[in-house]
Amino acid sequence: xxxxxxxxxxxxxxxxxxxxxxxxxxxxxxxxFWYRQTMMRGLELLIYFNNNVPIDDxxxxxxxxxxxxxxxxxxxxxxxxxEPRDSAVYFCASSLPGSLGEAFFGQGTRLTVV
Amino acid sequence: xxxxxxxxxxxxxxxxxxxxxxxxYSYGGTVNLFWYVQYPGQHLQLLLKYFSGxxxxxxxxxxxxxxxxxxxxxNLRKPSVQWSDTAEYFCAVIPxxxxxxxxxxxxxxxxxxx
Numbered sequence: 001x002x003x004x005x006x007x008x009x010x011x012x013x014x015x016x017x018x019x020x021x022x023x024x025x026x027x028x029x030x031x032x033f034w035y036r037q038t039m040m041r042g043l044e045l046l047i048y049f050n051n052n053v054p055i056d057d058x059x060x061x062x063x064x065x066x067x068x069x070x071x072x073x074x075x076x077x078x079x080x081x082x083e084p085r086d087s088a089v090y091f092c093a094s095s096l097p098g099s100l101g102e103a104f105f106g107q108g109t110r111l112t113v114v
Numbered sequence: 115x116x117x118x119x120x121x122x123x124x125x126x127x128x129x130x131x132x133x134x135x136x137x138x139y140s141y142g143g144t145v146n147l148f149w150y151v152q153y154p155g156q157h158l159q160l161l162l163k164y165f166s167g168x169x170x171x172x173x174x175x176x177x178x179x180x181x182x183x184x185x186x187x188x189n190l191r192k193p194s195v196q197w198s199d200t201a202e203y204f205c206a207v208i209p210x211x212x213x214x215x216x217x218x219x220x221x222x223x224x225x226x227x228x
Contacts, residue, residue: 042221103148105150
């Protein structure tokens with residue numbers, strides 16, 4: 001397996017634009033996590049899914065952020081409209097159920113909103 | 115509030131020094147414990163994990179960690195660090211009650227002087 005695949009690796013966009021980040025988890029992993037990493041806040045859990053169903057979205061900062069998982073092999077994190085304070089590295093991770101489940105991380109998407 | 119605490123934000127050592135990074139968690143009951151490493155510009159990778167059994171866990175690259183249940187701790191150790199260990203280190207916990215939600219500490223930045 002190629003691991004968790006995220007795209008794009010880098011994204012530069014203007015304030016107010018819509019941004020969509022994509023993630024393909026490892027095949028067979030039931031859980032998918034979206035994290036945001038910044039210098040100020042460290043690694044924050046935004047939302048996670050189990051079997052394509054959102055379980056906890058309490059970390060999503062505001063309504064401008066939304067995440068979907070239409071099937072077991074694909075998830076998106078959307079920011080609309082984007083703001084400069086959204087600039088961060090966004091990581092996707094997937095895992096097996098908790099008793100087995102170390103998280104495997106993707107390479108991340110570095111988002112810069114200007 | 116339930117949390118994972120890493121008290122050292124930045125540790126600076128010389129090569130060949132011994133390392134111990136602290137991690138404490140505040141969840142009761144059974145937990146799974148992890149240490150992840152993030153090398154500069156890269157994604158998080160698993161160093162080691164503890165699910166059950168021997169509380170002294172050995173991981174990759176000469177790292178080990180000891181689970182002390184009575185102290186709610188899972189400290190990371192390495193007898194002799196190398197310059198290549200320069201990275202950020204994250205402790206993480208999955209409480210059994212959390213439906214596989216992975217909780218990360220704030221991270222400890224380790225700088226090794228050559």
